[in-house]
Amino acid sequence: MRNSIQTRLTVAFIGLAIGPLLIVGVILAWQSFISQEQQALNLQREVARRVAAEATTFFAQLENELRLVSKAQVLPGLDQNEQRNLLMLLKSSHAFEELVLLDSQGREQIHVSRQGHFSINGNDYADVNEYFVSRASDEVYCSPVRFDENSGEPLMTVAIPLLNVRTGLVDGVLTAVVRLKKIWNLIADVRVSPGQSVYIVDAQGKVVAHRNPSVVLRGITFEVPDQVGIQPGLTGKDTVLAVETVRFGQQEFAIVAEQAVSEALTLARTTVLITAILIVVTLAVSGALGFLAVRQIVEPIRTMATTTKAISAGDLSQQVKITSRDELGVLADAFNSMTAQLRILINNLEQRVAERTAQLEASNKELEAFSYSVSHDLRAPLRHIAGFVELLRQREAERLDATSLRYVHNIVESADRMSGLIDDLLAFSRTGRAEMQLRTVELNELVQEVQQELVPDIKDRHMTWKIGPLPPVQADPALLRQVWVNLLSNAVKFTAPCPQAHIEIGMVQEESSETEVTLFVRDNGVGFDPQYIHKLFGVFQRLHQKEEFEGTGIGLATVRRIVERHGGRVWAEGDLGHGATFYLTLKRA
Amino acid sequence: METREILLAEDDPKDIELTLTALEQHNLANKVVSVRDGAKALDYLYRRGDYSDRPVGHPLVVFLDLKMPKVDGLEVLRQVKADPVLKTIPVVVFTSSCQDQDIVESYHLGVNAYVVKPVAFDKFVEVIKRLSLFWVLTNEPPSGAVNRR
Structure with a gap:
């Protein structure tokens, strides 16, 4: 059965249960996704910020130490031994690879290196950035990061101008080659989650610090995106990425903390998965429950429909077997008592x-x-x-x-x-x-036959017959013959006084339908007085004197009785001296 | 042939009289044996009771009324036509009834002719004349079949 109540109820039930669930599930999943992303971003931002803070601290300390030395002011004035000792001390206390003291003309005064190298070779540094930038601007200068050819460690040159307190002029520059290994260690110490990494990119896009030194050593570059959030990371894969910018002198560094999306949003994905599973499970369970519930409602209706069918087919012994104590039970009881x-x-x-x-x-x-x-x-x-x-x-x-x-x-x-x-x-x-035996009767043939039988009685009379095309009808042949015998013999009888008699038999087209035909017998005989029309078809009713027309007055009564037994009607029209027309209806074959 | 007669089974004496009168007009009345009910008719045919000493031989024809006391005409007809010896006797039902069921039943039982008595006397006489002319003079009966036996 299409469009059955069961199907429609089941669909409605499941739709009602699943629709809201699906919407809630999608919203939940979306929310969890968004908040997970935000959380991951916050986490990265936190890491970047921490690293940035520590790096800033590191540089600040570095600068302070160098400034402390420079603030001593006396540095250029110390004798070489003292200067050397001081520098040695500085060197030993910090992560300086090498320290160089330049005079106001950029000539090397003292050169101390980590390997214990010590010289006063008077090299001219006047063309070197560190010197003239810091000298000219009177500010600390930081060089771009470079890597040591032997150890591969990142190095940076920091230069601090030495002001002469008396003249207020720069009369020397202290340059230090700083080992940035500390920064590496800093990054290496950051506790990272799976898929997370922290690295530092310089202004040129070069990765200068990474947990994995080989990344740095391979000289990988990275274009730091303008926006944070989900962005392509260092490996090109989508990551949740946060950037923190740190400045050291002229150098700007981007501290990037990123985590692969696949890792960062694991929880969100799990949430989505769980929601999906929940929805599917709920769908299955509510579908099954809905199906069962609907069937419980529809099954009795079906039972009742089957029973009703059986009853309408005539089997009244059928009972609806529903025992539930609900409305359907009441209905079934009522139905049973009704049957x-x-x-x-x-x-x-x-x-x-x-x-x-x-x-x-x-x-x-x-x-x-x-x-x-x-x-x-x-x-x-x-x-x-x-x-x-x-x-x-x-x-x-x-x-x-x-x-x-x-x-x-x-x-x-x-x-x-x-x-x-x-x-x-x-x-x-x-x-x-008499029992009627209905069959198809060819009216044309029957009327012709009856008319032929009458011929011997009228051979001396002037008569014209017109028998129109007549349709086949459904009737008892013997009884129908009696009808036509009576009608035609009446017509013959009552046209006897006419010098020229006309008798017409035909079908009234306008009053015939697909199932019924209206036929007529018309004569130009003596007719009848319309005021006695109600007596015309009565038993033993005669409208003419016995002496005029013989007969017992039962012919038309017989006609009416036979036609009515066939489910038809008879009626007549006529006037005294103007003929009569008799009509009858019969069923088409 | 002289010994063979017409058996008229008829309960109504007036009908007997009319029938005999009609037959008289054709000089056949002396050949008629009339019985007043079906039982008598069977007695005659079986040569028993009042007719136990009648000469051997079948009547030429039996004119049988249907509505008779004791044994009615249809029963007589049934017995005659069921009897292997009597069934060759021509039986004409001669009755007032023109009911279909009587006619059909009579033919089922093997009647040789079924004639309705007309009301008008002239027609009555005419029918009697035709019947007797046919069955007594025209028709060839199974003569002496029983006699030879």
Whole structure:
């Protein structure tokens, strides 16, 4: 069954359960995704910030130490030994690779290196950035990061101008090559989650610090994105990425903390997965529950439908077997009591029909017996009257005068007439009782036949017949023949006074339908007085004097009875002296 | 042939009289043996009771009324036509009844002819004349079949 209640209810049920769940699930998943992303970003930002802070501290310390030395002011004025000692001390206390003291002309005063190298070779540094930048700007100068050729460690040159307190002029520059290993260590010490990495990119895009030194040594570059969030990371894969910028002198560094999206949003993905699983499970469970619930509702309705079908097919013994104590149970109870009532009613009805049928059969039998008696017993005395009167007439022929002979004649004629009445009455009662055997009757043929049978009676008359095309009808052939015999013989009879008789038989097209035909017999005979039209089809009703037209007055009654037994109607139109038209309806074949 | 007669089974004396009168007009009345009910008719045919000493031989034809006391015409017809010896006797049902069921039943039982008595006397006489002319003079009966036996 398409569009069954079960299907529709199930779909509605599941739709109602799943729709909101799906929306809630999507919102939850989306929210969790967003917050996870934010959290991951915050985490990266935190890491970057911490590293930045520590790096800043490191550089600040570095600068402070160098400034401390420079603030001593006396540095250029110390003798070489003292200067050397001081520098040695500085060197030993910090991560300086090498320290160089330059005079105001950029000539090397002292050069101390980590390997214990010590020289005063008077190299000219006047063209070197560190010197003239810091000298000119009177500011600390930081060089770009470079790497030691031997150890591969990152190095940076920091230069601090030495101000002469008295003159207020720069009369020297202290440059230090700083080992940035400390920064590396800093990064290496950051506790990272899986997929996370922290690195530092310089202004040129070169990675200068990374947990994995080989990344740095391979000289990998990275273009730091303008925005944080989900961005392509160092390896090109999508990462949650945060940047913190740190400045050392002229150098700007970007401290980048990133975590692969796949790792950072694991929880979000898990949430989405769990939500999806939950939705699927809920779908399955609620679907199954919905199906079961709907079936529990629909099944009784179906049972009832099946039972109703059986009942409408005539099996009233069917009962709806629903025992649930809900509305459907009530309905089923009502239904069962209704069919029970119906059963009783029908039984009563059947009983009454049987009784009536028995009564009818009995009275039919009585009627048959009666008509048998009439036909047999009523006719015998009539025959005797007729016979003995005739014998009397023959015997007393010479002695009877004209009046007596007329009496005898009247007696004979009356007996004869009564015999005709009895015959017609019997025929009439037979038309009402005889079993009808319906079949297709070719009306054209039947009417032609009946008309031909009448020809011997009218051979001396001037008559024209018009028999229009007639359709086949559904009727009992013998009874229908009687109808046409009566109608046509009536037409012949009542046109007798006409010098030129016209009789027309046809079909009234306008009053015929697909199932029924209206036929007519029209004559130009004596017609009838319309005010007695209601008597026309009555038994023994005559609208003309016996002397004018013979007959018992039962022909049209028989016609009506037969046509009505076929489910049709008869009626007539006419006027005295202007002919008559008789109509009848019959079922089409 | 002289010994063979017409058996008229008819309960109504008036009908008998009319029938005989009609037959008289054709000089056949002296050949008629009339019985007043079906039982008598069977007695005659089986040569028993009142007719136990009648000469051997079948009637030429039986004119049988249907409505008779004791044993009705249809029963007589049934017995005659069921009897291997009697069934060759021509039986004409001659009755007032023109009921279909009587006609059909009679033919089922093997009647040789079914004639309705007309009410008008002239027609009655005419029918009697035709019947007797046909069955007595025209028709060839199975003569002496029983006699030879």
